[in-house]
Amino acid sequence: MKPKILKFPKNFYWGTATSAYQVEGGIRNDWSSYSNKYDAGIVCDHYNRFEEDFDLAKKMNNNAHRFSISWARIEPEEGKFDQKEIEHYRKVILALKKRNLEPFVTLWHWSLPVWLTKKGGLANKKFPQYFEEFVERIMGEYKSLVKFWITLNEPMVLLGHGYIEGTFPPFKKLSIFKFLRAFFNLMRAHKKAYKIIHKINPKVKVSISQMMNYFEPAREWCPVEKIFVCFARFFQGNYFYFLIRNYVDFVGFSYYHYNRVVWHPPFSKNLNKEVSDMGWEIYPKGIYHVIRYLKKYNKPIYITENGLADAKDKKRTKFIIDHLKWVHKAIEEGVDVRGYFHWSLMDNFEWARGFKMRFGLIEIDYKTLKRIPRPSSKIYTEICKNNAIKL
Numbered sequence: 001m002k003p004k005i006l007k008f009p010k011n012f013y014w015g016t017a018t019s020a021y022q023v024e025g026g027i028r029n030d031w032s033s034y035s036n037k038y039d040a041g042i043v044c045d046h047y048n049r050f051e052e053d054f055d056l057a058k059k060m061n062n063n064a065h066r067f068s069i070s071w072a073r074i075e076p077e078e079g080k081f082d083q084k085e086i087e088h089y090r091k092v093i094l095a096l097k098k099r100n101l102e103p104f105v106t107l108w109h110w111s112l113p114v115w116l117t118k119k120g121g122l123a124n125k126k127f128p129q130y131f132e133e134f135v136e137r138i139m140g141e142y143k144s145l146v147k148f149w150i151t152l153n154e155p156m157v158l159l160g161h162g163y164i165e166g167t168f169p170p171f172k173k174l175s176i177f178k179f180l181r182a183f184f185n186l187m188r189a190h191k192k193a194y195k196i197i198h199k200i201n202p203k204v205k206v207s208i209s210q211m212m213n214y215f216e217p218a219r220e221w222c223p224v225e226k227i228f229v230c231f232a233r234f235f236q237g238n239y240f241y242f243l244i245r246n247y248v249d250f251v252g253f254s255y256y257h258y259n260r261v262v263w264h265p266p267f268s269k270n271l272n273k274e275v276s277d278m279g280w281e282i283y284p285k286g287i288y289h290v291i292r293y294l295k296k297y298n299k300p301i302y303i304t305e306n307g308l309a310d311a312k313d314k315k316r317t318k319f320i321i322d323h324l325k326w327v328h329k330a331i332e333e334g335v336d337v338r339g340y341f342h343w344s345l346m347d348n349f350e351w352a353r354g355f356k357m358r359f360g361l362i363e364i365d366y367k368t369l370k371r372i373p374r375p376s377s378k379i380y381t382e383i384c385k386n387n388a389i390k391l
Contacts, residue, residue: 003390006328013102013339014384015064016057016361017305018046019109019153024349025136030117030169031351038169038252040349044364045087051095052371056362058099060377061384065096066304066341068153071134072113074160079133086141093145104304104341105146107135107193107208109153110168110351122159123180131189132196139200147204150252150304151193154211155186156236166238167352187243194247205249209304212237212294214258214286224263232261233293241297251294254305254324254343258286262380277309277357282319286324291335300338303327307343309350309357316361316376325388342380346371 021027022077032039046053057065075084091311096103108131112121116130124130135151158168160184166173215232217225241251257280262269270281287306294301306323310316320342331337347360355366361377364370383389 005386005388005390006325008364009338010387011338012062012387013302013341014387015062015066015101015104015339015341016021016060016345017104017343018345019068019106020070021109021111022344022350023346024070027072027111027188028068028076028113028114029070029111030121031111033114033117034169034171037354038352042084042369043349044346046346047371049369050092052364053345054095054099054101056371057101060361060381062164063384064102064339064341065345066104066150068109069138070111071108071116072111074138075113075134076115078113078115078130081137086137088173090142090145093142097145102148103146104148104150104302105142106150106277107131107138108151108154110158112169117169117182118145122185123170123178124160125181125185127182128188132192135193136196136200139197143201143204148250149197149204149206150209151190151197151206152186152208154209155183155240157184157211159186159330161352177226177347183240184225185262187240189314190244191247194244207248207250207252207302208240208244209252209254210237212242212253212255214255214283214289215261216258218262218269222263225261228261228263228267232259233362239295241294245297247278248297250298250300250302250338251297252288252302252304253294255287255290255303256306257281258283269340274315276315277311278353280308282308282315284319284322284326287323288330291327291330291337292333295335297331300336302339302341303337304341305343306340307359308361311356311358313363313374314375316374317379319384320376320380321389321391324383325391328389 023044023046025045161168163175163179215229217229259268261269272281274282280331344359346362347358347364350357363372
């Protein structure tokens with residue numbers, strides 16, 4: 001019996017994703033300056049080995065790559081831009097284009113320059129202005145080199161961890177006022193960035209990457225749990241998109257897991273039939289529901305992150321195929337999905353969880369920095385090559 005082959009649309013973008021602080025090494029920012037626990041150190045030394053890493057991405061038949069520019073590198077002091085670092089990221093972009101990898105560039109992936117942190121970071125009322133100045137400088141340098149810009153990465157995740165749970169910078173717990181101020185500052189910052197990017201180059205595409213986990217009630221008959229699900233969906237991802245809906249050219253989202261909502265604390269009770277090393281339940285069908293939910297914006301959709309922590313690489317192959325099966329189903333039903341970026345190209349510094357969690361298609365030996373393609377990377381290579389999955 002021949003396997004069923006699911007073909008993806010022509011010119012579909014297949015890629016992987018990284019972020020500066022998690023892979024580059026040698027960055028001083030709000031994370032590294034807080035304590036040694038949050039200092040990523042040299043990490044994968046991607047800053048010096050990006051050409052080698054992009055060769056690995058090319059060998060996987062990728063035709064796109066998502067990465068972020070470190071604001072802390074570019075503007076280490078307020079108003080003083082480091083031309084050496086600007087030229088570094090120009091080399092990064094050109095290295096991608098040389099390999100026919102379309103750059104998807106993120107401008108803020110959770111970390112901030114130390115000088116801005118001392119001024120109150122995201123909660124500073126001038127944050128949108130600071131961000132606009134940074135974006136304007138970046139656009140002035142790379143305006144004709146990049147087609148896809150992502151201004152903000154998963155703002156609600158950083159805000160939740162940083163101002164409610166207190167586990168991410170600025171490590172504030174239940175700071176509701178600052179949470180709200182930072183929320184609206186990020187919304188205004190995106191709008192300012194959108195305008196300045198299009199003013200400099202009207203042809204480019206701009207959006208954000210929003211975390212969009214799937215929520216469902218534990219019991220369909222329970223009206224309270226249904227109401228909780230509506231609130232969770234709205235405030236976790238949809239409200240921010242609603243506020244900036246006229247300032248996006250596409251919809252970018254991350255999907256990792258789902259939450260089975262109950263009416264009582266801790267308000268989530270998953271069955272956990274299969275989980276990642278992070279303890280997140282693997283639920284591939286959730287990505288289909290999220291895509292269907294985002295169709296209402298009537299914009300092209302890009303899956304900017306999807307992956308799992310799996311140090312032994314026992315579940316990653318099935319994870320990729322199962323999720324892509326549901327992505328394909330959404331496309332068959334008429335949703336305009338144009339790209340998929342697996343998180344991550346390589347193992348990295350997983351923020352507050354450090355180096356233990358392994359998300360990479362490429363394993364990193366942190367003692368030698370040797371790159372070792374995992375078996376799952378071979379499957380992803382075939383998917384990208386054939387623009388299809390085999391069931």
